[in-house]
Amino acid sequence: MRYGYLGTMRAAPGRRDEVVAILLSGQDGLRAAGCDLYVVGTSDTDPDLVWVQEVWASKEHHQASLQLPETKAAIAKAMPMLTGEFTSQELDIVGGLGLRE
Amino acid sequence: MRYGYLGTMRAAPGRRDEVVAILLSGQDGLRAAGCDLYVVGTSDTDPDLVWVQEVWASKEHHQASLQLPETKAAIAKAMPMLTGEFTSQELDIVGGLGLRE
Structure with missing residues (x-):
């Protein structure tokens, strides 16, 4: 089964959109790293919170992606x-509509 | 922006996989109803919990889908x-990899 990762990160007040831009800037390399889904969401009910929904070929693919130079650079840029x-x-992704076969 | 819906539902002990099967059985009609993503997940850390990650063209599309006969039938079947x-x-879906353009 594919590996799902649901995460939230709280931005400092007023910095959410900058964090979102960083997260989205790194998506090009993710497909090649085994990522089938990387969706960024926000919510008016909590304006500093960023949601990320990810689906990977496996947990190992996800772990390995964290070692990619561009991922490391994005994390370092966003952390402050x-x-x-x-x-x-x-999550174990059981199935559904919209995921790359 | 597209509309995201993240939900969990707790199955009665031992019934999770039946619930998952019902959720997945209804996915064919969702695309036509404006659904770009409908992913079902489970977790070993909580064996009775079912996670659903959805992305729709709009909140209205999502609301309208709940009135579809097949959706109503699936809900009625799963509820017990x-x-x-x-x-x-x-969620407001800001963007990312893997979603249908």
């Missing part, structure tokens, strides 16, 4: 804009 | 297998 409050949920 | 414990989070 974040409060350090993170949540995460790992 | 659920405990009634639901969570949901609405």
Whole structure:
């Protein structure tokens, strides 16, 4: 089964959109790294929170992607804009509509 | 922006996989109803919980889909297998990899 990762990160007040831009800037290399889905969302109910929904070929593919130079650079760039409050949920992706076959 | 819906539903002990099968059985009609993503996930850390990650053209498309006969039938079929414990989070989908353009 594919590996799902649901995460949130809290931006410092007023920095959310900069964090979102950084996250989206790195998406080109993700497909080649085994990423089938990388969706960034926000919510008016909590304006500093950024949601990321990811689906990878495997947990190992996800772990390996964190070692990519561009991923490391994006994390380093975003970190000063974040409060350090993170949540995460790992999932076994059973199936559904819209995921690359 | 597209509308994201993140939800969980708790199955009665031992009924999770039946609920998952029902959710996946209804996916064919969703695309036509404006659904770009409908992903079902589970987690070993909470064996009765079912996660659904959805992206729709709009909130209205999502709301309207709940009135579809096949959606109503799937909900009615699954309800007896659920405990009634639901969570949901609405999102503005800013962008990312893997979503249908």
